[in-house]
Amino acid sequence: xxxxxxxxxxxxxxxxxxxxxxxxxxxxxxxxxxxxxxxxxxxxxxxxxxxxxxxxxxxxxxxxxxxxxxxxxxxxxxxxxxxxxxxxxxxxxxxxxxxxxxxxxxxxxxxxxxxxxxxxxxxxxxxxxxxxxxxxxxxxxxxxxxxxxxxxxxxxxxxxxxxxxxxxxxxxxxxxxxxxxxxxxxxxxxxxxxxxxxxxxxxxxxxxxxxxxxxxxxx
Numbered sequence: 001x002x003x004x005x006x007x008x009x010x011x012x013x014x015x016x017x018x019x020x021x022x023x024x025x026x027x028x029x030x031x032x033x034x035x036x037x038x039x040x041x042x043x044x045x046x047x048x049x050x051x052x053x054x055x056x057x058x059x060x061x062x063x064x065x066x067x068x069x070x071x072x073x074x075x076x077x078x079x080x081x082x083x084x085x086x087x088x089x090x091x092x093x094x095x096x097x098x099x100x101x102x103x104x105x106x107x108x109x110x111x112x113x114x115x116x117x118x119x120x121x122x123x124x125x126x127x128x129x130x131x132x133x134x135x136x137x138x139x140x141x142x143x144x145x146x147x148x149x150x151x152x153x154x155x156x157x158x159x160x161x162x163x164x165x166x167x168x169x170x171x172x173x174x175x176x177x178x179x180x181x182x183x184x185x186x187x188x189x190x191x192x193x194x195x196x197x198x199x200x201x202x203x204x205x206x207x208x209x210x211x212x213x214x215x216x217x218x219x
Contacts, residue, residue, distance in 0.1 A: 024074050024075055025075045025077075025078075025081075027071060028068075028071035028072045028074070028075045028078065028081055029081060030071075031064075031067050031068045031070075031071035031072075032068045032071065032072065032081050032084050032085055034064055034067070034068070035064040035065055035067070035068040035085065035088055036084055036085075036087075036088040038060060038061065038064050039061075039088040039089075039091050039092045039095075040088075040091075042057050042060075042061070042092075042095065043091055043092065043094075043095040047098050047099050047101075047102035048102055048106065050095075050099045050102075051099050051102050051103045051106065054099060054103070061092060065085070065089065068081075068085050069085065072085070111163065112125065114160065114163060115167065117148050118144070118145050118148050118149070118164065118167055119141055119144065119145065119167070119171075120140060120141055120144035120145075122137055122140075122141070128166075128167075128170045130170055130171065130173075130174040133171065133174045133175075133178065134178060134181065135178050135181050135182050135183045135184070135187075138171075138174070138175060138178050138183065138187070138191070139187040139190055139191055141171060142171065142190075142191050142194045142195075143190075143194060145167070145168070145171065145194075145198075146194045146197055146198050146201075149164060149198065149201060149202070150197075150201060153201060153205045154205070156205065156209060157209055158206060158209045160209075161202065161205065161206035161209055162206075164202065165202065165206075168198065168202070172195075175191070
């Protein structure tokens with residue numbers, strides 16, 4: 001009789017352990033499925049739209065992946081679950097590469113459009129050498145540059161102000177060459193006045209843009 005009771009107790013314990021393991025595996029599977037479904041969902045979003053919301057996508061990805069990895073630790077036979085996680089992770093990395101490439105392309109377009117607006121109708125994309133700037137058009141380049149900055153100074157971000165400074169310094173470098181090619185004294189004086197106008201406008205507005213971004217980051 002005692003042997004029978006012991007046998008039944010062992011069987012009951014084994015059944016409870018099996019049930020517990022099954023329950024843990026099901027919970028883990030739910031977490032893994034949640035992770036996989038998220039990857040399937042975001043990877044169907046167009047790269048340009050995903051790029052605009054990338055920070056949120058990445059945060060959600062990290063959260064769901066951490067939950068899935070944590071859930072399968074307590075599962076003894078978790079090879080199939082690990083395989084599912086790895087497959088979804090690989091899919092996400094491929095999608096991320098596409099989004100980063102689209103990000104780079106869009107950033108390149110933004111920079112080109114900004115340079116065109118600042119440097120005027122004669123702008124040529126020559127990797128910042130500015131060989132197209134000469135003694136006859138350099139004044140108009142400075143004039144267009146300063147006028148455009150003044151018009152849009154309240155809307156530029158800190159990164160855009162950094163780009164503006166980079167372009168401005170490149171124009172100044174080109175001016176040193178142009179001066180030796182016959183730049184007139186009258187044009188040189190007008191350029192000097194534009195430079196005096198630009199300097200405080202850059203300093204004040206870049207500081208303002210940085211302060212705004214810091215305030216937004218704290219919210």
